[in-house]
Structure formats: structure tokens, C-alpha cells
Amino acid sequence: MRRLLGILVLLKYCIYGDAVNFDSVIKDFVVGNSKVFVLTDHRLHQMSHNLSEEKRKDITNATEHNRVNILVPFDANSTLITCGTLNNGYCEVLDINDITNSIYYESNILIGPRQDEKSVAFIAGTSSNRYLLVGKKDDDAKPQDTSYSVVSLWNTLQSQAGDIFSRIAEGSDASIQSTVRDVEFVDGFQRVSPSESYLFLNTKTDSERKVLVLWMNSSKDKKIDIIKSLQAATIRCCSDKARPVLVACTVIPSVNGVIWAGVFSAQNQQDPENSALALYDISNVKGRVKGFCAIGETPCGSESGTELQPLSVVFKYSSMSAVAAVRSGSWIVLFIGTSDGQLIKLVLDEKFTPGCPKVLFKSDDERAVLPRMHFDPVDFKHIYIALKKQLRRESIVQCAKYITLKDCRAALDPLCGWCVNTHRCSAQDECSNTSWVSIPKNSLQTRLFSFQIGENSSRKISLHLSLSLKSTGNPAFSCTFTKESDILCDSSDPPAVFPNCSCSFSDQLQYTGGLRVSATVNIEDQKITETLTLTNCSSITENSPNASYTQCVQCVTSGCHWSSSSKRCEWTHGPGEQLHIQDACKYLLSEMVYNKPMILSLEPNKVSFHGRNNVLLRGRNLESVTKIRIQGDLDCIPKESPVFDRSSDTLRFHIPPSGTKGTEKVCVVTPDDRCHGNSIITYSSQPSCTGIQPTVSWSSGGRKIHVQGSNLEFVESVTVFPSNKVLKTQYNTSSEDLWFLSHPYDGSGQFSLKLNVGNSTVDFVDYLSYKPDPEFTGFTTAQVANDLQVNIQKRADMLNLSMSEVTVMGLQGKQQYLCDLEKIESNAIICKIKGESGAIPAVDSLNIKIGNFSKNLESQSSKGIYLYILGALILLIILGAVGK
Numbered sequence: 001m002r003r004l005l006g007i008l009v010l011l012k013y014c015i016y017g018d019a020v021n022f023d024s025v026i027k028d029f030v031v032g033n034s035k036v037f038v039l040t041d042h043r044l045h046q047m048s049h050n051l052s053e054e055k056r057k058d059i060t061n062a063t064e065h066n067r068v069n070i071l072v073p074f075d076a077n078s079t080l081i082t083c084g085t086l087n088n089g090y091c092e093v094l095d096i097n098d099i100t101n102s103i104y105y106e107s108n109i110l111i112g113p114r115q116d117e118k119s120v121a122f123i124a125g126t127s128s129n130r131y132l133l134v135g136k137k138d139d140d141a142k143p144q145d146t147s148y149s150v151v152s153l154w155n156t157l158q159s160q161a162g163d164i165f166s167r168i169a170e171g172s173d174a175s176i177q178s179t180v181r182d183v184e185f186v187d188g189f190q191r192v193s194p195s196e197s198y199l200f201l202n203t204k205t206d207s208e209r210k211v212l213v214l215w216m217n218s219s220k221d222k223k224i225d226i227i228k229s230l231q232a233a234t235i236r237c238c239s240d241k242a243r244p245v246l247v248a249c250t251v252i253p254s255v256n257g258v259i260w261a262g263v264f265s266a267q268n269q270q271d272p273e274n275s276a277l278a279l280y281d282i283s284n285v286k287g288r289v290k291g292f293c294a295i296g297e298t299p300c301g302s303e304s305g306t307e308l309q310p311l312s313v314v315f316k317y318s319s320m321s322a323v324a325a326v327r328s329g330s331w332i333v334l335f336i337g338t339s340d341g342q343l344i345k346l347v348l349d350e351k352f353t354p355g356c357p358k359v360l361f362k363s364d365d366e367r368a369v370l371p372r373m374h375f376d377p378v379d380f381k382h383i384y385i386a387l388k389k390q391l392r393r394e395s396i397v398q399c400a401k402y403i404t405l406k407d408c409r410a411a412l413d414p415l416c417g418w419c420v421n422t423h424r425c426s427a428q429d430e431c432s433n434t435s436w437v438s439i440p441k442n443s444l445q446t447r448l449f450s451f452q453i454g455e456n457s458s459r460k461i462s463l464h465l466s467l468s469l470k471s472t473g474n475p476a477f478s479c480t481f482t483k484e485s486d487i488l489c490d491s492s493d494p495p496a497v498f499p500n501c502s503c504s505f506s507d508q509l510q511y512t513g514g515l516r517v518s519a520t521v522n523i524e525d526q527k528i529t530e531t532l533t534l535t536n537c538s539s540i541t542e543n544s545p546n547a548s549y550t551q552c553v554q555c556v557t558s559g560c561h562w563s564s565s566s567k568r569c570e571w572t573h574g575p576g577e578q579l580h581i582q583d584a585c586k587y588l589l590s591e592m593v594y595n596k597p598m599i600l601s602l603e604p605n606k607v608s609f610h611g612r613n614n615v616l617l618r619g620r621n622l623e624s625v626t627k628i629r630i631q632g633d634l635d636c637i638p639k640e641s642p643v644f645d646r647s648s649d650t651l652r653f654h655i656p657p658s659g660t661k662g663t664e665k666v667c668v669v670t671p672d673d674r675c676h677g678n679s680i681i682t683y684s685s686q687p688s689c690t691g692i693q694p695t696v697s698w699s700s701g702g703r704k705i706h707v708q709g710s711n712l713e714f715v716e717s718v719t720v721f722p723s724n725k726v727l728k729t730q731y732n733t734s735s736e737d738l739w740f741l742s743h744p745y746d747g748s749g750q751f752s753l754k755l756n757v758g759n760s761t762v763d764f765v766d767y768l769s770y771k772p773d774p775e776f777t778g779f780t781t782a783q784v785a786n787d788l789q790v791n792i793q794k795r796a797d798m799l800n801l802s803m804s805e806v807t808v809m810g811l812q813g814k815q816q817y818l819c820d821l822e823k824i825e826s827n828a829i830i831c832k833i834k835g836e837s838g839a840i841p842a843v844d845s846l847n848i849k850i851g852n853f854s855k856n857l858e859s860q861s862s863k864g865i866y867l868y869i870l871g872a873l874i875l876l877i878i879l880g881a882v883g884k
Helices: 002-013 223-228 405-410 549-557 860-883
Strands: 019-021 026-031 036-040 043-047 053-058 070-074 079-084 090-095 098-107 120-125 130-135 148-155 175-178 182-191 196-204 209-217 231-235 245-252 259-265 275-281 292-294 312-317 320-328 331-338 342-348 358-362 382-387 390-395 417-419 424-426 436-438 449-455 460-467 477-483 500-506 515-523 526-534 561-563 568-570 598-603 606-608 612-620 627-632 639-644 650-655 662-669 675-684 688-693 696-698 704-710 717-721 725-732 737-741 749-757 760-763 768-771 776-784 787-794 806-812 815-825 828-833 845-850 853-858
Touching: 026 070, 026 382, 026 390, 036 070, 043 098, 053 098, 070 120, 070 130, 120 182, 120 196, 130 182, 130 196, 148 223, 182 245, 196 245, 209 223, 209 245, 223 292, 259 320, 259 331, 275 320, 312 331, 312 342, 358 390, 405 417, 405 424, 405 436, 405 526, 449 526, 460 515, 460 526, 477 500, 549 561, 549 568, 598 662, 598 675, 606 612, 612 662, 627 650, 627 675, 688 749, 688 760, 776 853, 787 806, 787 845, 806 828
Parallel strands: 245 320, 606 675, 696 768
Antiparallel strands: 019 390, 026 036, 036 043, 043 053, 070 079, 079 090, 090 098, 120 130, 130 148, 148 175, 175 292, 182 196, 196 209, 209 231, 245 259, 259 275, 275 312, 320 331, 331 342, 342 358, 382 390, 417 424, 417 436, 449 460, 460 500, 477 515, 515 526, 561 568, 598 612, 612 650, 627 639, 627 662, 639 650, 662 675, 688 704, 704 737, 717 725, 717 749, 725 737, 749 760, 749 768, 776 787, 787 828, 806 815, 806 845, 815 828, 845 853
16 A cells, blocks of 8 residues: 555656656745755645655645745754645745744734735744845735835744744834835845845836845844845946846855846847846945835935946847856856746856856646745755746756866866766866866856967977866976877977976978977876867968958967967967967958848748758758858857758758757858858757557558647658558648648558657657448438438448548539538438539439549449349340340
């Protein structure tokens, strides 16, 4: 019995690794020091950090629904505070280690919102006086009210003045008021040292929307003093377009100051850059905003102070919905949830320059990530995210998948480095008493290998090699340079010092065509080899004022120096900063003249993340296009696709699969590697199949099988197994109906099906079965006014024919008549031939067509005449024979 109960619980909550599926939508979840608490529509769950359920508590009763809207872990007090709307509002203090143990309950107190509005609640104050700070819209405001309570401080202990859950403070309520009716609280937090509280909210008036930050000094002992310390500012985003709505936010751990990240929305879901993630310094919020003040203050807040502008806008996307952050030294690592069900990791350097976004998780469907995400407080190596009915615990440190030092560095992840003693890529806290080799500050802009070459007065070539790496220790380090199998460098070269080394050799080895050198770097047991092509710098350019862009590119990539003034390629003079191609050569692009290609349309322009075959691009001047380039906000390396079936105004190509969802830019590439045009494609979720209708076909095939599911416009064909027949699909955009025609199969049986999407497949949930072709045994006719009713006899079968599938034609001599179907029964089909120009006396035969199946039926009277004539002929033949 105990085993059966365990199976039932597993089925109900569907635990898949580090993910749990609940039987209703997740309303909220919080993470304490040792537990995770998940609130669904009717139940509160207590779970361990690895998401195994420990306790549960029902929060509804038979007579009244309880909407829990406050869920705050009070770890210092070993309690969990919950508040809801039951019994005109209540609050309950639960044992944080056993939520079925109620420590205190109070009814007729409404701390959270009455309506289904967003609210913010967290523990504020000092260790001696901790309060529950709640920001919410005032649902009980009356039409005649001119000010509304939006922020309150509530007691958390009986020992505090006024007892637990009181907001009375020295003769008045401890609350902040606003003259703005329409407010929406997004998030808030308390900074520990110094003790400061921050609240972030959206406001809306008839004239505009604004994002505000409210600041209070939480180190004050008295609640009223905390309230009166209120400071506020308006937060603006962004310079390219107004994004006046805050969606989600997080504070970034910092030693000095308070860096804060917010997701701002323009509220235009069709815009590929609808939302922006921006960073702000909020360490000095000073001033006031109009309409927000401590209780009793008149007038209520006048505009003063400056607006907060972004330090940097680090990411733009169509649908960001959540953000969280950790810090690793000078690096910031952001985790971004999206409305299309993705978790994205984004690294920022000390100048807030973003690296390459990586998708840690993407859902197969369009479930949005809830705005609040939480880290595992034990190791900060996992993050909890909620998507509708599912809670996931995702690893944010995925070092183990990188097998070599080179791969570990190529990940450009400050949370990962190469541990010399353990010979693996790992987090730094897993690598003690040894060297940990990781990425340096400037690694987002530099390659692992960079080199420069120079020529000195002694007619020697000097080669300087630098690795973009740093180490916590002094790992064994050496460099070897070879030409073919011969050592290239002079013996007088200084020894290598991590991460740099040099090599000198005679310029007699330097050829105009280039010298191929193998550079091998050894870091402990890790060997990294790179092939360098060393070129005579002065021979690269034509030394003419019309030097080309391609010559500049070749110069810079060869480790030489491009002079923008003389437009010549020159030797470098000692090691120095390596210029990037985009910096050294970009001005030459404007000097190139030709008929630029133009993109007019893409068909289709919306695909699943599996990609799409045979896409049509329409445009102009497409003759010189060599390939198609697809670049997304989540792609550091663009995807490229060759062109086939070209003309001057059309191209065909395959859209490659994507590891992410969202909008991406498409351009066409010319031989000079320039990209033209800026069309948009959207990668979305994969198709899903929930069934087919009908599920049975006749053996001749040709039955129209409708597919039921979502995102079916992305399906290109259907494969039938085990016959491996590939069937073409058709999609009706207006009705969102996908169908295919069944293939012939001589016999009965059951087949599985797969949707073909790009070069991937998606399983069906239904099977297609085959039954014998329908069997028709005869027909009769009857005159009804000017019409001729036709009754076709058939044997009963399991095909469930519909009238749209059957076509009946009546034949009288060479004349054909359409027989309109009126009814299909298990053993008969009834149709009627309309007598438009007088009565139709009879038909000689019928042609019945159902998909690929066709049947001709002779009339019973025709058969009788035929048999009579045949019998008479036989009789005459016999009589003739007897007469002889």
C-alpha cells in the first residue's frame, strides 16, 4: 500500500529530474535558507532544495476561495508568513520546517491586495526590530478619496509595540501614501549593510506611464522614522525608444554602490526589441517624486532630484520576463527568463560589455518564465524558475561539459576555469591548493591566441604570442614554434612567462607567399596548437591609395599593422594592442561601390527552432549573393546557409535550426563578406500533435487526415512508419488546419507517424490504422418529383465515411450527372440527382469515388436486361446446333 501511494504521488506531481509538474498553476514561490515553498491555486507545498516534497497544506475550504498573496520566509525567526483573502483577510505564521504546524493565526486583517493585483513583501529593518514591508495597490479606496495607502510596515512579533501584524506607529499608521491611483508593484529588497529598503513600481496616469524607485532607511528603530526617510526617483529607459513599463528586476551584488538591473517593456509584442535589460546605479536615490509621501504629509510629494538613466543597456529582446544576477570578481552574470519559455545566461565584463548569450533551457511550448527567479542559497550554482505548472531547478555552472582547457576557455564563462590538479573544467571553489586557469578581464574582446610580427634592424623576424588567460597560481608553461618539424626560434630567446612567449628567427625564412608556423603551448598537461601563417607585411598591400578592404583584413589577421593614413600594411614594432578588423578596416567599406542586393520578403518568415527547408527569398540585385546570414540577439556566431535555385529576384535556401527562440535578422552576403538587407524571421516553439482525425484509412489511400495540435504551420511533411513513406502536408492559414492524404496500403494494420520539421521529427500521439476498401453491392433508383433518388447498398465497415469524402456520378449513355449526397448510413449511401430541366428517367450506372478508391456499379435493371439478352443468345446458339 505504501508503494502504491508513492506511485500515485509521483504521477500527480510528475517529477522529472530537477523539475516538478504540479496539478495547477504556480502563483508564487520563495526560497528560504533550507526549504522551497511553492504556492499553487489551492495548496502550499514545502519542498527541499532538490525539489522533493516534504509537506503540503491546503489553502481552500468548501465555502470560500482563499487567494494567498503574501508568502515571505522569515528565516531569522524560523517561520513562514502567509496572508490571504479568506475570512475578509487573514495572516498566519507557520513553522518554516513544517508548514502544517500553525504558530499564529489572525483573521479580519487584509495585508495583501484584495484583488488579483501584483504586490511586493519582504522582511525589513534591523536585527532588533524586523518588520513586514508590503507594497500594494489600495483596493479599498473610495471614489472620493484623493490619497491612497501604497506601502505599509507591519509588526512580525508579539513583543513589538501594538503586537504582531499591527502597522500602528507612534500614534499613526506606518505607511506611504500616493495621490496616484494606478500603481503596480514589481519587486523590492532590503540591503543588509547599510540597512536600506528599495521598492520598484509602475505608475500610470492619464498623461504618461513611469517607473519609480522608492528608498527608505531601514536602520531606524521606529517604523514612522523609516517611513519618513522616504526618497524617490523616476527611472527612464531607453534612448532608442520609450519602454515605460518595468517587467522584472534584480539587484547585482556589489562591494561599492548598488547596481540594479531592470527589464523594461515598450508593450509591443510584435517588436523584436520590445524589451530591454538595463543597468543602473541606485546607490544614491535622493529626491522626491510627485504624489508619493509619508502619511500625513501635505502636499504629497513635489518633484525634485534627477531622473535615473541607464549605465548601460546590455540586452534587447522581444519578450524578456524575468532577471536574476550573480557576481564573480569583476564579472556580472545575468540570468534572463523569457515569455517564450527560455532561460538565458549573459556575461558582462567590468565595463558592462555583454558576452555571448547562452540558452541554459528552452521549453518546447510557449510557457512564460515567472518574473521572480531565485538562486539556491546553499551553493548559488542552481537557479529556480517557474513556468505555468512547472518548477525547475537549473544548473547555472555547467563546467563539466568542457573536456579540455581550450574548450573551457572558449566558453567565456567566468564561473568556469581549468583546474590544473584535477585536470578538468570546474568552478573555482572546487579547485583548491592548485592553479585555476580562467578568462581574464578583456577576454570578451580577444581570441585565445593573438600574435604580432615585426622586423628589426638585425634582419630578424620577431613573433610575439599572447594567450588570453589568467591563473590563480603559476602553472608550468612553455611554448614551441616549428616550421614543418624543425624548431624555428633562436636559442637566445627569453623563456616563456605565462601567458606570453616570443620567438625570433632569420628573415630569410620569410616568404612572400607566407610561412606556416605551428605554435604549441603547454600548460601543465594541456597542449594547445595553433597554425599561424606569417606573411611579409610590406608585401600584402599594393602600396596604392586604392587599397582594398580585403587587403586590410588580410593585414590585420596576419599580425601586421594597417596604417589608415598611408593605406599600407606595415611591420609592427614590438608587442602591443592587437586591433580588431572592425576597428582597423571599417572605413574602407564605404569606398566599395556595386549594386547592393535588397531583400523584399521571406516566405515563410516564421519557423520552429528546428529550422525550415526550401525558403523563398524575394528581392533585387541578388545575382552576386553567395550565402544567407542569420544573426540573432542570442547568437555570437551567426548561422549561415548556402543559396540554391537563384535568379536576379529570387533565391531559395534552408533556414538552419536554432538553439534559441525569438526574432533574428536575415541578410544576404556578397563576395566581399558584406551583409545587405535586414529582414526578420521568428524562431518559435516546435509543433505538437494532440491527435489525428480520422484515425482510419481505406487501403487504396487518399483519405484526408487532419492533424490536431499547435504550431502546425511549421510542419513540412509526415513520415509513416514502418513503411517510411513521406507524405506531403498542406496547411490552411485562415483555419490553422493541417492535413495530409493517406498512402495506399494493401492490407490491414497500424502505423506510427512523425511530423517532419526542418531536419528533425516530432512524434504523433495517435496511430493511423488501415481497413479494407468500402464494398458496394448495388443500387436502386426512385423518382421524387423531378429528381432521381439513388440508394446505394454497401456492406457495414469501420471507416465512418463523411459526405465530403464521397463523390457519386450517375451515367446515362454518355451523359454524366452529379449525385448530391444526402445521407450516409452504415449499410447505405443516399444521394439525389437534381432534375434541373425536366425529370431524369433513370441512370445506367454509377461511378463512386472515395480518395484513391473508385467503383463502377451497374443498375439492377441494366443487369437484368443484360442477363436476358445473354440467355437468349445462348438459347439461339443451342437451337441452331440442334437444327444441324
